[in-house]
Amino acid sequence: MIPIKFHHIVVQRRGSPDVLSWKPVEVRTPGAGEVRIRVEAAGVSGYDLMIRGHWFLGFTKTPYTPGEDLVGIVDAIGPDVTSFSIGQRVAGWTFGHGGGYSEAIVRPVETLVPVPDGLDPVTAAAIVTNYLTASLTLGKTAKAQRGESVLVHGAAGGLGSALLQLSSLAGLNVYGTGSAKSTKFISENGAIPVNYRTENFVRRISALTDDGLDIVFDVIGGPRQLWRSSRCLKRGGRLVMLGMTSINKNGAAVIPLSLITAGLVALFPNGIRVPMSPSMLSYPAENLDWYRNTLSDLLEKTATGCLKPAIAAEVPIAQASEAHAMLGEGGLVGKVVLTNPT
């Protein structure tokens, strides 16, 4: 196999955004069941910031290349590959292994789906991780039913905006928290905005609903936040813990404290459930048909205008540190996407 020189972003040690550096790398030609992709767009997420800045048991070891989702053009195929051809645009999730912040990457074909004609790579990249997670969470983890009421925290963020849009499309009554800049976006997506910086969301939800909500999707985490989220629920409601944005402010201790709080909420005799699975940690890998069918369907819905992911910013991959700084600063609406100039 003849390797070719490309570049990718490397995190040598944990720290502030400037630990991201642009390095040359040899990318091998694809083997059996693999294709090589020239990356056009790769998503940046709160998860990337969390593992870059903090250490916790199970976090990716340094050095590593971040990037959970990518879209690009197949430029070499393995000897037995018939499902994709050179020049085809594909999208895929890297299943928690990172690597998206690259000029080129080799991926197994079963992790990829074709991108529909006419759908641009940046918009397609904004779909992959967040809309897959939101689909899994709504349909299988929370088992949300039409007409139920839900609160989406961080509703203008990457994952939150996907949950917001898919919840509205599924016929749920949606409330969303965010800062002042996200109010318009949340309203335009059919939800009632709650400014978490200026309002007490527990009191606001209590005033807006008769007996509380059916579901809270919490991407913020932390004991106080989760406890308050549970107080927004009616008897039998579901608290779905999906993320730990608060790590960026309060450190990795938020993880065990959140798990303890979730356990206490589930034990409390108020009928509230805290479903933890199925989760993105295992479900897509164990259900590859679900993964490919759901991702293809989401991309098709985006190509036909039924889904409109919000793009907060496009930044060249080589300047990924700027993208991390921007996301860490907050106040954005939608997903930050890295691009490779062609």
Ligand SMILES: NC(=O)c1ccc[n+]([C@@H]2O[C@H](COP(=O)([O-])OP(=O)(O)OC[C@H]3O[C@@H](n4cnc5c(N)ncnc54)[C@H](OP(=O)(O)O)[C@@H]3O)[C@@H](O)[C@H]2O)c1
């Ligand atoms: N379970 C999964 O498989 C999965 C998949 C994807 C992401 N995640 C996790 O989800 C979390 C969010 O990721 P992301 O990519 O969506 O990040 P993001 O784009 O940075 O979004 C975070 C959002 O949270 C808002 N926010 C911050 N503090 C808040 C608070 N106290 N109350 C309400 N909103 C608040 C921010 O708004 P302002 O900036 O305006 O304050 C921002 O819009 C991360 O922890 C990530 O690891 C999990």
